[in-house]
Amino acid sequence: MTPPMARCPSTSSFTESYFTKTYVPLSSLPTPPLSHSRNNSRQQSPEAFSPGQVLDPELFGPAIHLTNLIPTSTSLTSATVPLVHSILTLSNLPLETIALAVSILDSLNTKFALQWRQGCPLQVHTLPPPFNDGEGTLETQHIDEVHPEIIVLAALVLAVKFLDDRQQSTKEYAEDWGRGIWSCQQINFTQRCLLENLGYRLVPLWQEDIILEALEDMERAGQQHEPEIYDDDDEDWEFENYRHRVLDTFAGKAVLGLGNQLTPVETPLSENIKGTRDVSNETRIAFKGMQIQDRAPSPREPFPLFMEPSGRELGY
Structure with missing residues (x-):
């Protein structure tokens, strides 16, 4: 019986795992560790608000799609799907409202990232006692320390405000959906930045064909996703499965x-x-009707030897 979720081993993972297990340094000099193909040099946002948080599996596709719609030039910190998934689970919004947020992010132009980076208010923190000289030394937050998932949070807040008159305050959104990661000033500025980039026009985005297309994109994102987390057991399984597939290719049956x-x-x-x-x-x-005659063995002719022509033959 075929398992319900069968993994398809890839040649790239087989090559990487095989190379890792058989790699031998060329000399006895210190060798740096091998880098993984899935490593990312950019800083990443926290995976989720709390390790024990239960995420809604139906919102996994929307979380992937919303994360991909965050402009990459807004921050050097990479947005993560689990954090966006946590925001969607805490907000508990209908899919149509999330689809409007998708349409908002999908309609942004290239000017949004620069405007957001230049104007986003930064939080100011007081340094702890070992670094405090007693005069209230302050440390200003860097723009790349602001997690870019705030853009998804602001788009969801705008979608709720557009569809529902019974709104909550920004403080409630920051605490209930954002768990205090972002300040109220940052959330309000991001909302205003989104509206200015769209020309304050949300009505054209609330169209049936646009919302249906956004719903299909979110569903498609969840279906096409393949997990990228592997351990040693998975690599061993892929290596053995790949080896059996190669052997089956050459093994024939009479x-x-x-x-x-x-x-x-x-x-x-x-x-x-x-x-x-x-x-x-x-x-x-197969060759019925054709005359198939036996070949009589012909005597072999001697191989001709090369003889250098004489001067008489050349006309000298």
Whole structure:
């Protein structure tokens, strides 16, 4: 019986795992550790608000799609799907409202990232006692320390405000949906930045065909997603499965062909290939009507030797 969720081993993962297990340094000098193909040099946002948080599996596709719609030039910090998934789970919004947020992010132009980076208010923190000189030394937050998932949060807030008049305050959104990661000033500025980029026009985005297309994109994102987390056991499984598939490609089975002869047949010996007397019945049936004559062995001619021409032959 085929398992419900069968993994498809890839050649790239097989090559990487095989190279890792068989790699030997070229010398005895210190060798840096091997880098993983899935490593990312950019800083990443926290995976989720709390390790024990239960995420809604139906919102996994929307979380992937919303994360992909965050402009990458807004921050050097990479947005993560689990954090967006946590925001969607805490907000508990209908899919149509999330689809409007998708349409908002999908309609942004290239000017949004620069405007957001230049104007986003940064939080100011007081340094702890070892670094505090007693005069209230402050540390200003860097723009790349602001997690870019705030853009998804602001788009969801705008969608709720557009569809529902019973709104909550920004403080409630920041605490209930954002768990205090972002300040109210940052959320309000991001909302205003989104509206200015769209020209304060949300009505054209609330169209049936646009919302249906956004719903299809979210569903498609969840279906096409493949997990990228592997451990040693998975790599061993992929290596063994790949090896068996390669062996199965070359391993053949003998079947009963024409003339009641097993195919493929054994390799003919040298004495059986001189003429056509030992041609199988299958071959004779295939070439029925043609005269197949035995070749008479012809004497071998000596190999011609090269002789340098003399001067008389050249006309000298």
